[in-house]
Structure formats: C-alpha cells, structure tokens
Amino acid sequence: MAHRKPILDRRKVVAQILERRGDALIMPGLGAPTWDCAAAGDHPLTFYSWGGMGGCAMMGLGLALAQPRRRVLVITGDGELLMGLGSLASIGVQKPRNLAVIVIDNEHYGETGMQPTHTRHGVDLPAMARAAGFRAAGTVYTAPQLKAWMPRFYRQPGPIFCSIKVTTADAPLVLPVREGTAIKHRFREALLGGRAYE
Template sequence: MMRIAEALEAFSPHRGDAIVVPGRGGRYWVERTARPELDVPLGDPAMGGHAGFALGLALAHPERRLVLFDSEGDILMSLGILATIAEQAPANFYHFLLDNEVYATTGGQPVPNAKNIAYDKLALAAGYPRAHAFDDIADFARELPAILGRPGPVFVALKVFPEIENAPIGQRRRWNTRSRDQVLADLRGALGGTAP
C-alpha cells in the first residue's frame, strides 16, 4: 500500500496543464498543487458523482488532460459510469482510483468485499482500453510517465492506506479555502470561459 500523499507527490511533477479533479484526495492535493486555478476540489457534492463530473469536464475540454482521483466507495456506488466513460472514450481522461478499502470519512467501516474487488478488471470489463493496478509506490512512480504519455481513457487503481477521520464533521479542519462557486469561477477563468 501507499499513502495518498505519496501517490499525489508522484503525480505532481507530471501534472503539466492538466485539469485535476482531486475527489477525496482533495485535502492532500490542495497542499501540493502548483496550479490551483486548474484544480476542481469540490469536496463531496454527492457521493458517487466524481467520475461523472470529471467525464463532463473532459468532454468539454478535449484539448486538455483531465486527471481524476476517484475513490472505491464512490465508484462502487456508480459502477455503471464506467460503461458511459468507456463509450465516450475521451482520450484526455485519466482515471485514478484511491482504494483504501474502508469508508474513511465516516470512521473506517469496511467497504463491502473490499479485499476481493479488482477495480482495474472492472474498468477493462466495462470497456476501458487500458487499466493498471498498483500497491507499491515505487512501481507506480516508475510507470506513471508512460501511463500519462499514452491516450486515455485509462484506469489506474491504487491501494492506499486508510487515513480515517473520526472527529465529528463540524470539528474537522476545513482544507478547502475556496468555495465551490469560487473553484468553478477560477477554473472558467483559467480555461478562458464564462459562466454558463
């Protein structure tokens, strides 16, 4: 297994001008990003939707790489989205999965059948042309440039240590310094667009 922060550190030098949807990795990513205007840290608008949101952004901006850090709890809630992504087949879509095998933000309760699900194989079965799985940070860091160097869509499952939060939600540190409206406004500004 690897720490989420390690995985994001490994990715960071290869980010370029990609749009990053950090999903549940957001609280680690905001401390490492060099291009916050191209980040879309939304927290958790509604569980299960990060992949759909990222797909929409990828389709809207095919000229840029879109990097998503999804979670296994989210994707299990919306497995059907894999088929939609595979059908649309955006070449700019890089789908990373942070799999810690638990519902970390609610106290670490187990995800159903967590140790026996092969998410990379699920993605391939849904029609992704390429998928990988890593549980060692050195292997991931070594292969990452090649993964990002080829067209998407690609799915990359990462086994990460659970970093469990048990404090009541109202007492947790607020890691996102921008409101969702500001995040989206900054993104549109960076992409040269206007509010719809």
C-alpha cells in the same frame, strides 16, 4: 485470494502525481482525495469537490469531452467510485482519449469511521473498468509500479484506469476553498479566460 496489505502513503502518491501535472485539469473526488490534492499545493485548475458523491468520473468525462486537447485526471476514492460504477460503462463507451481515472484506494470509507469498502473484500475495480472498455487498467501496490504508471497517467491514450492501493494512515486535514461558486469561477477563469463570464 489472500488480501494484500497496502503500503503506499496517499499523500506522497498524490503529491508525486501532481508534481507532473503541467497543464492537466484535475478533478478530485470528495473527502480525502480533495484534501490530498489541496495538500499537494493549491491550484485553480483543481476542481475540489465537497459533495456530489458518485459523480466525479462523469464530471471528468464532461470536462474531457469539452477540452479534448487537455489531459483530465480524475483522482477519487474507492467509496466514491463504487457509488457511480455505471459511469465506468458510460465512459468505456465514449472512450475519451484524454481521460485518466485514478482511484486512491484505501479500501475504506475514511470520512465516516473507516468502514471497509467492497474493494477490501476483493472487488476488482480495474477489472471492471477493463470489462467496460477502458483502454488500459491496472492496480498499483508498490513505488516501482507507481513510477511505471506515472507517464501513462498523462500520455497513454485513454480512457485509462488505475487503482493505487494506499494505507489508512491518518494524514493531516488540509482544507481548500469550500464555496462551490468560488471553486467553479476560478477554475473557469484559469481555463477559459474572458469566456468564463460570458
């Protein structure tokens, strides 16, 4: 199958998704997705990650199980998700209705010299998610497709999975708070109030 060149801009895509966040809990993967979420506007209910590669979707699962009434959006990269492919199976079995896993897929390892990832060579993450038991999965290449998916991210019974193909165009670095304990505390305080420090 011929390669289809991505045309969407990652910053615009993530900003459009987060415009509608409401009271959703956002779990960005390390690297560019964390910078994208920071660029869209700092928020205490975004758990920026600076490490733990391969664990983002499972962090989303633990959070979604703990907070079944809140929507949880994992927004991660193709390299990060590829490191934790088994988590698709673990999530597919648990079937959390409030979890959406979104991959901002530029088909490259952007932080380490733009080496192509497996998705550049045709590895189909949504097909894997569907086979693992996600209730819906698909790929977005165009703005109209993104528009059609937008309500699904927040409302369609999960787990849902969407790979959004984006270009490798440089985006300015927007770095959020770095210290892990600070990110954790402000997230829990915003979500749990006084229970955060019990």
